[in-house]
Amino acid sequence: QITLKESGPTLLKPTETLTLTCTFSGFSLTTNGVGVGWIRQPPGKAPECLGVIYWDDDKRYTPSLKSRLSITKDTSKNQVVLTMTSVDPVDTATYYCAHRVRGVYAFDYWGQGTLVTVSS
Amino acid sequence: DIQLTQSPSSLSASVGERVTITCRASQNISNFLNWYQQMPGTAPRLLIYTASTLQSGVPSRFAGSGSVTDFSLTISSLQREDSATYYCQETYTTPLTFGGGTKVEIK
Numbered sequence: 001q002i003t004l005k006e007s008g009p010t011l012l013k014p015t016e017t018l019t020l021t022c023t024f025s026g027f028s029l030t031t032n033g034v035g036v037g038w039i040r041q042p043p044g045k046a047p048e049c050l051g052v053i054y055w056d057d058d059k060r061y062t063p064s065l066k067s068r069l070s071i072t073k074d075t076s077k078n079q080v081v082l083t084m085t086s087v088d089p090v091d092t093a094t095y096y097c098a099h100r101v102r103g104v105y106a107f108d109y110w111g112q113g114t115l116v117t118v119s120s
Numbered sequence: 121d122i123q124l125t126q127s128p129s130s131l132s133a134s135v136g137e138r139v140t141i142t143c144r145a146s147q148n149i150s151n152f153l154n155w156y157q158q159m160p161g162t163a164p165r166l167l168i169y170t171a172s173t174l175q176s177g178v179p180s181r182f183a184g185s186g187s188v189t190d191f192s193l194t195i196s197s198l199q200r201e202d203s204a205t206y207y208c209q210e211t212y213t214t215p216l217t218f219g220g221g222t223k224v225e226i227k
């Protein structure tokens with residue numbers, strides 16, 4: 001059974017750095033073709049994919065945010081970490097991590113999400 | 121970036137009706153198009169991947185079709201539990217864009 005869960009701060013001030021951890025079980029990020037993505041969804045808006053990290057450490061970021069984002073993995077802990085620098089109130093959103101695998105080419109398992117609010 | 125335009129943005133239909141949502145891509149994405157269902161306060165749920173493949177456990181009343189730039193999601197017989205917002209997503213290239221969503225309500 002695949003599960004994912006996001007953890008991290010719920011409230012940040014503008015200019016701070018957001019660090020979120022995705023802890024997963026039921027799969028390994030060393031398996032060929034597997035990836036974990038980060039997706040955010042501002043209140044009342046559509047989801048936005050921030051980036052994906054793959055089993056071979058390939059990383060793909062959304063171009064508009066690439067300079068502020070970093071995604072890393074710790075396969076021994078079954079964790080993926082998202083770092084976003086210089087947050088702004090427009091970064092207020094629910095942040096999800098999700099499983100992705102070659103052949104499905106979609107996010108087939110999602111975490112419950114964590115709401116991050118940026119406010120002074 | 122690839123743009124995805126969903127229509128309609130919202131609809132209201134009766135139980136048992138056939139409902140179709142469309143998603144148009146701004147360029148050729150082959151069949152790299154997925155559909156998700158999202159209930160309020162929950163994460164999106166994958167319904168359809170690669171345009172027409174039904175995800176395991178999803179009721180057969182959901183069906184996807186299309187290729188290149190034009191895609192659709194059809195619910196053959198709308199049920200009360202289908203009240204939700206539906207999103208398409210391209211996985212042809214980064215940034216794996218989502219459409220703007222279609223809110224489906226039950227009359």
